[in-house]
Amino acid sequence: MSKLDTSFFEQLYRDYQQDVFRFSYWLCGQPDEAKDITAETFIRLWTAKSDIQAETVKGYLLTIARNIYLQKHRKTKEHVELRDELVDPAPHLDNVMATKAELGVVIKGLQELSGIERTVLFMKAYEGLSYKEISQLLKLSIPALKVKVHRARVKLLKSKLEE
Numbered sequence: 001m002s003k004l005d006t007s008f009f010e011q012l013y014r015d016y017q018q019d020v021f022r023f024s025y026w027l028c029g030q031p032d033e034a035k036d037i038t039a040e041t042f043i044r045l046w047t048a049k050s051d052i053q054a055e056t057v058k059g060y061l062l063t064i065a066r067n068i069y070l071q072k073h074r075k076t077k078e079h080v081e082l083r084d085e086l087v088d089p090a091p092h093l094d095n096v097m098a099t100k101a102e103l104g105v106v107i108k109g110l111q112e113l114s115g116i117e118r119t120v121l122f123m124k125a126y127e128g129l130s131y132k133e134i135s136q137l138l139k140l141s142i143p144a145l146k147v148k149v150h151r152a153r154v155k156l157l158k159s160k161l162e163e
């Protein structure tokens with residue numbers, strides 16, 4: 001993207017900044033770190049020397065954010081515990097979770113998922129990306145991706161039933 005595309009870049013920032021922040025916050029659980037990841041994501045978009053290599057800009061940005069998060073945490077292998085504040089207050093979740101107790105069970109279940117399971121589940125269920133998009137972004141085959149999504153859902157259901 002060249003410097004001449006300033007207005008296009010600004011439009012992309014307005015359109016996707018909240019999505020990138022929300023995804024980053026989902027990954028790291030820290031608002032300040034999520035802001036840093038979001039800023040770094042758009043810096044990398046601005047300074048990219050090649051064209052976008054994904055079907056959607058949103059998917060491309062989420063991939064950049066995920067890679068930044070992974071780079072920061074490879075050295076420390078820090079495990080971030082999800083807190084109640086991480087729950088998105090969107091109405092569709094209110095319909096799924098009837099009580100706060102159920103919400104606690106789901107959060108506990110999410111904590112037990114691996115990073116890749118949380119990522120694929122988030123991209124599929126929350127961001128609404130297709131299996132093909134997620135497959136391209138994470139460099140996984142579609143069958144392997146479907147298995148990961150299925151296993152993540154089963155683990156969440158199992159943790160809910162155990163409570």
